[in-house]
Every structure is written in structure tokens, then in C-alpha cells.
Amino acid sequence: MTERILKPGSTLGVLGGGQLGMMFTEAARRMGYGVAVWDPDADAPAHRIATHSFIAPFSDVNVRDRFARIADAVTLEWENVPAELCEWLERGCPMRPSGAVLRVIQDRIEQKQFLSSRHLSVPAFSIVESALQLRSAVDRLGLPAVCKTARSGYDGKGQWVLRDASDVKQVEHILRTANAGRRWILEQFVEYVRELSVLVVRGGNGAQCVYPVVENRHERGILRETLVPASIPLDVAETATEISKQVVTALQGVGVFCVELFQTTNGSLLINEIAPRPHNSGHYTLNVCTVSQFEQQVRATCGLPLGETRLLSPAVMVNLIGEEVQAVTSGEGLYALHATAGAVLHLYGKRIMRPGRKMGHVTFTASQVETATETARQFIARIRRSS
Structure with missing residues (x-):
């Protein structure tokens, strides 16, 4: 059955108005759609470019009713919006992804149990509901965890991260x-070679498209940089892609999904987590893919055909975290960045740092991934010295 297509002029609702909601709104407005942004934070950047703006808690029933009357379809920028709100909204219009998908993904225990039941490989885990259970879970899984x-x-x-008895205490x-x-949830600590992620887009008719596998590097638990394409053998990339497609198919998800994986020291791939929305590691698509994750x-x-995911050039995406943004918005840093060939700056307009x-x-593009990587490395060293 052909999915109903929303034409330009329709209004798309988005739950959440941070940078992901903002970039979704930019893509939707460019394509001729109105956007209703609902975010409790009055300073959320997507509010400034929305067609309709709702600033209220997600529990506000009056706002819910007004939002539902305006939106012809709804999506989200963050998985921690109330699933019951999404389930209520989808009674009246398409919700991408659905409330049922959100319930699986919002809870890490539910998510791991879902994946395990589909024979998709995840790190060994144990449910913890009290401090007493933590001790017994550690006994089962061992340390580190x-x-x-x-x-x-x-x-x-x-x-x-629990490495010894003092951490457990x-x-x-x-x-x-x-x-x-x-x-x-207590998970066995995974000794990995690299962290990978794959963007999978699935339409309401079951069609899928997949972006190249990327490599992610973190600092203090926050994504520092993403390299595309990942420096991995073809067979590893094919396996990562196939696993990610299986995950989204099993969920029967509609929308953009990011599947995070560990490439372990023994060569296997384990699923870390799933995000049911565009992802930080997919920001490179704005500059080096024919269709970005936000347009997807x-x-x-809207029920439109999915776009191609062709990579136009290698790239490295570097996050600007906290005060680092000052190093590229004033003085020599501002000039140096804009003098760098292949560098594209994206600022989110957040007023509070x-x-x-x-x-x-910042996305660094080049004809060779090694060139982009070296330029990104020099940039990271520079902003560290400046902040």
C-alpha cells in the first residue's frame, strides 16, 4: 500500500528544539514545510526559526491539543520525550518513530532485552534494581564493568566505570x-579497537537506505570527532551495515536511526546503543552527502522517497564543546578557521555556554581521509590551547 505523502505547505511537528531540532527545521523549511517546535526551553535554538513555537512542559495537555491540531505529522529530536505523549499524538497523525519504538529504546534494559531476543549481539549485561543487586551483578559479570x-x-x-572494589562501593x-x-543496567566492559556507528533510514513502506560506516572518538564520554569513512576492512563495514539494518527492521522503525557498535579486539561487533533520531555522528552528512540525515x-x-546516501568526499567532524567555541568565533582563531581549506563551521546559537x-x-573535508584527519588533529590541538 502506498504511504500518504505530505505535500509542501503541510506542517511538521518536532518534539525537542535543540540543535538537532533546529537542523531538522532548517531542512523542512527549505523543502517548503512549516514546522511546529515544542520544547519546554524558551532558549532552544529551533524556536527562533519555527513556524509555530510551543514553550511548555510535555505534560501540558492544553498545549498537546493545540500542537496536535497544527501538526500533520510528528517526529522528534530526542528519545527521552514521554512515550505516552507520542502514542497519544499518533492516534491523529503519523508519528515517526512510533511511541512503541520509543518505549523499547528509552529504557536501556528493554533495549538490550529486545536486541538479545532477536539474536543481535550486545555486551553481557545484568539488571540492577538496588545497591544489593549491584554486588551480585558484579559477581556474575566481573570487573571491569x-x-x-x-x-x-x-x-x-x-x-x-567500575574497575575495582572501591568503585563498586x-x-x-x-x-x-x-x-x-x-x-x-550493569554491562560487561568491552575491550574495543574502535567505536563505529551507522545511520539507517527507514520509510513507512519498509524501504531502507544506509550511510557509510563512521568511526567515533570520545573524550570524557562526549563525542570529540567522527571520521568518515571509517578506516576498517570492507568485510567489517559490510557486517556493521547488515547488523544495523537488521536492528531497524526488527524495530519496524520509521525515520532516521543511529546504531552504535563496538569493534572488539577479537574482531566481533557488539551493539552499544540505538538512537531513534539523527545523531551527532551524522552531522558530516550536511556537507559531504547528497542528502543529509535531516532531509532524510x-x-x-512526510512519506517521500528516501534520498541517496552517496559520500561526496572523506571528512572529519569535530565538536565544539563548552568554551572551545570562543576559539573559533573571535580573534586569530576565527580567521584561521575560515582560512582553512575544506573547513565548514556550524554554530548552534546557544546563548548559554x-x-x-x-x-x-566543524566539518573538515578533503580528497583523502588522511588529509582531513591531520587538519582536524591540528585544529583540536589549537582549540585546546585556546580554551
């Missing part, structure tokens, strides 16, 4: 003082 909150948490927040204390009903999100939300906050990114 990683304890994560089952819900919420991103960019390293809500995660603790410290996290036990955190768990004892947590609110009732909280759950955690518009296409999937704080440690660990993503303020923008």
Missing part, C-alpha cells in the same frame, strides 16, 4: 540514595 541508568543519561552522564552509595523505582528525517516523516555543552561543530 559499566553501570548505567536504565533511563535518560547521555554524553557520559548517568554512567560509571562508591556506586552502591549512589544507588542507595536514588529515588525509589529507579533501575540500572523530513522525507521519512557551560562545560560539556555542544555549542557547534
Whole structure:
């Protein structure tokens, strides 16, 4: 059956108005669509370019009703919006992805159990519902291990690496003082060669397209840089792509998904996490792909054919974190960046700067990935000296 297509002039709703919501809004407006942004934060950058702006908690029923009357289809920029809100909205219009998909992905325990039940490889894990259970989970999995909150948490927040008994004792204390009903997941620490991710786009008719496999490098739990294409053998890239497609098919997801994987020291691939929306590691698509991840999100939300994912050149994307943004927006740093061949600056327009906050990114393009990598390395060294 042919999916209903939303024509330009329709209004797309997006839950969340941070940088991902902003870049979705930019793509949608360019393609002729209106955008209704709902974000409780009045300073969220997408509000400034939205056709309709809703600044209220996601629990506000009156705003929910007004938002639903305006939106012809709805998507999201963040997986931690209330699943029950998404399920309510999809009674009246397409919700991409669905509330049911969101429920699986929002909870790391549910997500790991879902993947395991489909015979998709994940790190060994154990459910933790109390400080007492943490000790027994450590006994089963051994150390080192990683304890994560089952819900919420991103960019390293809500995660603790346990390497010895003192770490276990410290996290036990955190768990004892947590609110009732909280759950955690303990995962076996994975010795990996590199972290990979794959963007998979799936339409309502089941059609899929996949972007090249990328390599991600983190600092303090926050993505530092993404290299595309990843420096991996063809067979590893093919396996990573196939696993990622299987994940999204199993979810029956519609929209843009990012599947994060570990390439282990023994050569196997393990699924780390899934994001049901455009991803930081996919920002390179804005500059070096024929169709960006954000345009794909518009296409999937509107029932349009998915775009091609052709890579036009190698690239390295570098995040600007906290005060680092000052190194490229004033003085010699501003001049030097714009004098760099192949460098493209993206600023998110966030008015408040704080440690660990993503303020923008720079994509370095070149005919050879080695050239882009070296230029990015020099840039990172420069902003570290300046901040």
C-alpha cells in the first residue's frame, strides 16, 4: 500500500528544539514545510526559526491539543520525550518513530532485552534494581564493568566505570540514595579497537537506505570527532551495515536511526546503543552527502522517497564543546578557521555556554581521509590551547 505523502505547505511537528531540532527545521523549511517546535526551553535554538513555537512542559495537555491540531505529522529530536505523549499524538497523525519504538529504546534494559531476543549481539549485561543487586551483578559479570541508568543519561552522564572494589562501593552509595523505582543496567566492559556507528533510514513502506560506516572518538564520554569513512576492512563495514539494518527492521522503525557498535579486539561487533533520531555522528552528512540525515528525517516523516546516501568526499567532524567555541568565533582563531581549506563551521546559537555543552561543530573535508584527519588533529590541538 502506498504511504500518504505530505505535500509542501503541510506542517511538521518536532518534539525537542535543540540543535538537532533546529537542523531538522532548517531542512523542512527549505523543502517548503512549516514546522511546529515544542520544547519546554524558551532558549532552544529551533524556536527562533519555527513556524509555530510551543514553550511548555510535555505534560501540558492544553498545549498537546493545540500542537496536535497544527501538526500533520510528528517526529522528534530526542528519545527521552514521554512515550505516552507520542502514542497519544499518533492516534491523529503519523508519528515517526512510533511511541512503541520509543518505549523499547528509552529504557536501556528493554533495549538490550529486545536486541538479545532477536539474536543481535550486545555486551553481557545484568539488571540492577538496588545497591544489593549491584554486588551480585558484579559477581556474575566481573570487573571491569559499566553501570548505567536504565533511563535518560547521555554524553557520559548517568554512567560509571567500575574497575575495582572501591568503585563498586562508591556506586552502591549512589544507588542507595536514588529515588525509589529507579533501575540500572550493569554491562560487561568491552575491550574495543574502535567505536563505529551507522545511520539507517527507514520509510513507512519498509524501504531502507544506509550511510557509510563512521568511526567515533570520545573524550570524557562526549563525542570529540567522527571520521568518515571509517578506516576498517570492507568485510567489517559490510557486517556493521547488515547488523544495523537488521536492528531497524526488527524495530519496524520509521525515520532516521543511529546504531552504535563496538569493534572488539577479537574482531566481533557488539551493539552499544540505538538512537531513534539523527545523531551527532551524522552531522558530516550536511556537507559531504547528497542528502543529509535531516532531509532524510523530513522525507521519512512526510512519506517521500528516501534520498541517496552517496559520500561526496572523506571528512572529519569535530565538536565544539563548552568554551572551545570562543576559539573559533573571535580573534586569530576565527580567521584561521575560515582560512582553512575544506573547513565548514556550524554554530548552534546557544546563548548559554557551560562545560560539556555542544555549542557547534566543524566539518573538515578533503580528497583523502588522511588529509582531513591531520587538519582536524591540528585544529583540536589549537582549540585546546585556546580554551
